[in-house]
Amino acid sequence: MVPLESAKLFCDLPAADLEKVRKVARERSFAPGQTIFKEGDPADGIYVVKSGVVILSKTLAQGGTIPIFRAVEGDLFGEMAVLDDYGRLLEAVAEGKAEAYFIARPDLLELLGSTPRLAAAILRQTGTHIRDFNPRYTREVLDAERLALVGRFATSIVHDLRNPLNIIGISADMACMPSATEDSRQVSKARIREQVDRISNMVNEFLDFSHGAHAGFVLAPTDYSAFVLPLIPEIQREAALKSVTVECVNQPPPAPVRINPQRLARVFHHLIANAADAMQDGGAVRLSFSTNSDHSVVTELRDTGKGIPPQMQDRLFQAFASYGKANGAGLGLSICKKIIQDHNGTVFARNAPGGGAIFGFTLPIANSHAR
Numbered sequence: 001m002v003p004l005e006s007a008k009l010f011c012d013l014p015a016a017d018l019e020k021v022r023k024v025a026r027e028r029s030f031a032p033g034q035t036i037f038k039e040g041d042p043a044d045g046i047y048v049v050k051s052g053v054v055i056l057s058k059t060l061a062q063g064g065t066i067p068i069f070r071a072v073e074g075d076l077f078g079e080m081a082v083l084d085d086y087g088r089l090l091e092a093v094a095e096g097k098a099e100a101y102f103i104a105r106p107d108l109l110e111l112l113g114s115t116p117r118l119a120a121a122i123l124r125q126t127g128t129h130i131r132d133f134n135p136r137y138t139r140e141v142l143d144a145e146r147l148a149l150v151g152r153f154a155t156s157i158v159h160d161l162r163n164p165l166n167i168i169g170i171s172a173d174m175a176c177m178p179s180a181t182e183d184s185r186q187v188s189k190a191r192i193r194e195q196v197d198r199i200s201n202m203v204n205e206f207l208d209f210s211h212g213a214h215a216g217f218v219l220a221p222t223d224y225s226a227f228v229l230p231l232i233p234e235i236q237r238e239a240a241l242k243s244v245t246v247e248c249v250n251q252p253p254p255a256p257v258r259i260n261p262q263r264l265a266r267v268f269h270h271l272i273a274n275a276a277d278a279m280q281d282g283g284a285v286r287l288s289f290s291t292n293s294d295h296s297v298v299t300e301l302r303d304t305g306k307g308i309p310p311q312m313q314d315r316l317f318q319a320f321a322s323y324g325k326a327n328g329a330g331l332g333l334s335i336c337k338k339i340i341q342d343h344n345g346t347v348f349a350r351n352a353p354g355g356g357a358i359f360g361f362t363l364p365i366a367n368s369h370a371r
Helices: 015-024 079-084 105-114 116-176 182-211 224-240 261-278 332-342
Strands: 026-030 035-037 045-051 054-059 065-071 091-094 098-104 220-223 244-248 256-259 283-291 296-303 346-351 357-364
Touching (some): 015 116, 105 116, 220 224, 244 261, 261 357
Antiparallel strands (some): 045 098
16 A cells, blocks of 8 residues: 555655645545446546556457556556546556545646646656557557457458368269269369369468568460350359359450469459359349450459448458458458459449449450560
């Protein structure tokens, strides 16, 4: 237990100033676990711990709180909000039974005007708290954000792995059926191999994205039609697992483009998966292809969902931006954007007239934009 005159804030005050403090200081007692004040509460005064311990914590943006400061006997707390009058920055809770000296804000302001040494003492302790608070809070927030990012990446990876794993499971079951023919077994084997390769590419894509890797792959000259047409049946099988149909409105143009087939295929898978997530009761996706005046191939995917929510219009392609979806963590579209940019193209999205959303991308025709 610390007498008032022995507390760090008051120990250097002259007797006359200390007497002024005694007249306005009030003792308050707190039960174990009792909240003294909450973050955002009006700043009604300062506290000096007389006995016990008080824990001051900060609320994190992603939820939960982190302890920032452990006020023990003689420590000052609650002064910053009193000085700037913006509300409490932290939450204060008694760790066990605790007592504190309390000086109300009007009394404190009057004291500061007549006792310069008290003002200097408060400034010194406030500076110490700020120096301690900033690195501690930054460290705690960074640790919490790292854990949150790990969780978001894990959620997104698991979500995207479900479709290829389902296809592998179905193909394995078909291959093992007693009535399966040799041809059907070969088809199942090819599908399993295809999905295993896809999972491997998917994992590499996530690793590149998480490390902020630059494009280190080769863009090979390719006929766009020859690339897209074999990909459609694979996308259709995957979408069917979510009661979504995929159809082509027209044929992709046989334009020469420079692409990395494995990575560009991921864009189609991500965009279809994004549309399927937005149509949880099933629906349809229609692909259309064209060329534009910028000598680019344009690919558009229109779904029959509810369209792009206004809250997401400006955030669609940001990492972890997600709204109203039961699954996913908001990485798919940001990965699409990175892949297309690495192909020297652009991505876009808009609401379609009459309902639904349109997502698409452009790729430069090779003879007009060689890399």
